[in-house]
Amino acid sequence: MSDNTVWHAHRICRHHRENLNGQRSCLLWFTGLSGSGKSTIAGLVEERLHALGKLTYLLDGDNVRKGMNGDLGFSDADRIENIRRIGEMSKLFVDAGLITLSAFISPFRSERAAVRELMKEGDFIEVFIDAPLDTCETRDPKGLYQRARNGEIKNFTGIDSPYEVPESAELHLVNDGSATPAEVAGAVVEYLRERKFI
Structure with a gap:
């Protein structure tokens, strides 16, 4: 802290912006392995x-790593800082009255919990996009798993760096091919509608 x-x-504060926008702002935090479909589903x-x-x-x-977090690598310390910065930015976007969608592997429970702590009660909605590792490797849209298996990429989540599965996500959604990404x-x-965010 400075x-x-x-x-x-x-x-002019958050509730003025929410009223103007006709919605309740919140943070949808999509987490899961690379290739689980986080970005696709968030989109x-x-x-x-x-x-x-x-x-x-x-x-x-x-x-985000192309700009604001372009100075960070993929060590545990850099991953933690990456999520810290994104959490602070997401907090500002929620204060701006926006429904904010953040799609990040965010492999550590403690870092996701730290983002939750930044938010007001009920504003942080953890969305666990659950796809088995072998499914993610089969998809491998960027060819990263193969490179990690070949030893070309170090600290790759699910291979030589851990992913800590959420223990109590607001939404636990399986994306193993049994449902379409649209579903x-x-x-x-529907979650947002039921809870009157929209």
Whole structure:
């Protein structure tokens, strides 16, 4: 935390922006192995929300690492810092009144818990996209698993770096091919509708 700073409270705050937008803001935190379908499903959720006239922003792992987190590698310490920064940015987007979708492997429970702690009660919705490792390896859209198996990539989640499965995610969605990505995304939208975020 920065020293010698004081939070400045502005007259226009979150509830004004939520009222203007006609929605409750929140953070949908998509977590799962590489290749589990996090980005695909988050993108489909955003498309559906956009079609409903809702204001959203999707933060994707690769995209964030192209800019703000381009200085970070994939050591445990860098992964932790990556998630810390994304959590702080997501908090700002939720305060802006947006339904924020963050799609990151975020392999450690403690880091996901730290993001949850940043948010107000009920604002953090953990969405575990559950696909078995062998399914993810079969998909391997970027060829990363094969490179990790060949020893070309170190600290790859699921191979030589752990993924800690969520213990109490708000949404635990299986994406092993038994349902289409559109059906999985539909469950997320229905969750938001039932809880009156939209």
